[in-house]
Amino acid sequence: MEEEKPESSIEFEDLLPVMVARLGTEGLMEELCKGFRLLMDPAKGVITADSLRRSSATALGLGGCITEEAAASMVREGDLDRDGVLDQMEFCVLMLRLSPELMHMHERWS
Template sequence: MASPKSPTRPTQQNPQPNFHDFFPAMVGNLGGEDLIGELCKGFELLMDVDLGVITFESLRRNAAAVLGLGDLTDEDVRCMINEGDFDCDGALNQMEFCVLMFRLSPDLMEASRCLVTEAIEEEFGNFTRRR
């Protein structure tokens, strides 16, 4: 979630967020293995070293120091954790973080939807032809 002063947060004057998705370009340039490696490095920058997960406190601290996002509110940080916290333990493990990064990319999600749709149509088509 973007901070209140961020140009990516929708407002009455700007109802659509101003967001450019660079993630697909990273995927194209790095390839699968290298992208996962970069995501893991990003995770390590944000995690609590002692616990091995991204906690509210580690994200709050490192978002300002590492990412330059010092204007995030506590609510923003909580929302970021909650968005990816699939096991509901209040923190992000490495897998949750990587999945969250993919989910936050609208272009990658659309491409994934297309691939899944094609696979289902192909399988369904094969199923109906077998009958």
């Protein structure tokens, strides 16, 4: 059963097409890179499940609401080379994949 979102809930995938329209492709990529740097483990230069949990708790102000299991699942979803972490390219691909509307817009641009 699909989880129902509150009517006032705004998700990342809802905002991505708006971000592209306002920032342009280059601006969007710059913002995605900033997001990557915010979530990455500075010592490793990649996003790990631990860095995702820490960053979401501190920088994003989400408290402890991302469990270890949820963080690991998020990393697995975008981990294209199966090394257990997200590099910058994998993170950007994941963010774009999360927005089906943006992918549909891309098909029209091609």
